[in-house]
Amino acid sequence: MKASGVVAALVCSIGFASAASAQKADPLSEKAAVYVSYVSETSALDGRSFKNAGELNDVLSSIGSYKGDQIGTGWVAYSSMVAAKQPEFRKSVREMTASYGADVTSANIKDRKWNAAKLDGGDAALKAVLQATESDFAAIQNSSDHMREQYYVLEKHGWGKSVIAKNDKNQRISKIAGVRAGGRSIDPNLVTQVSQSRGLLSDTNADAINLAASGLSEAASAVKLPAMFQPAPKPSVQNASFSTVFNEIPRTITGTATLDIIAHDAGGTMPATALIDAELARPTSNLSIINNKLVGDVLNLDACVAATRAEADLSPCLAAGTRDVKNTLSSTFK
16 A cells, blocks of 8 residues: 555644655554555455456455454554544543553553543444444445355355365465464554654644545555545444443543544653553453454354365455454444
8 A cells, every 4th residue: 555645745734744754663653554455455345356366365365364453452442542533522532631641541451440431422432433343344244245145156166166176275274374473564654644644633724634534545556445534425333332231332442542643742651552451451341342252253254264165165264254354343332
């Protein structure tokens, strides 16, 4: 992926980031970029056709190589960036920080003593998250439906009917698992794009900010980016909310957004990922539970591939695998 010249010019002209800092990766952007990459790849399957088994297997290898826990953690990081862009929420965070100090505020957020979701603007921030991710989940579902239907197209081709030898099948699974075990490597240019989007926390020059946000959708040619990077209107979720079963997730998202705003303002020393890291260290946290389920979803894809007979059978495996990930993430809503 390559950032467009328009985006680069806007970022520099508004002062969102210097040329040096724009290239400097940060942990929150790196985590969010995994989710952005996953949504980009899966949503790009919608409407895609396949000319041979090699193309189908390349897609399987790429999508199957994501670690489930990286997707879940990435979604929370991405959601926190969406939440942090809401003006009323930012204002409340800055007022709180002005009253108690950056370090005290950060420590209480990280230790879960204060719940940023209850701040003024917290509800609007979470609605924005629901809107953005609902759009992403719909795109993943559309791709899943398409890949399920593709089976009936692929099975008519000679290569689609070709039986996969057991040894060949095992080698494919081992290759995917090997890449996944090391953690998915994300294009540094995409990480930079995500990092630059954090500069949109500025409350000045609103028109230019909107242009820059819209321009991010041009940053990768022929790739569908998640809703956070799209200027198009998002679906209404006025009646949607987070499930009470996962009531820690809104706290983690808005808490991370709070730390991100403080870090953006250069008023504190705590990293924006501190709360996410603390939640990952708790085996019983909502985030850990979701990630464990996502790890299982990914392993189910391996099991599906192991049970296939012919090349065309891989298409329903991709359909089921992407659907399962979407369902696990969307289970946090009600």
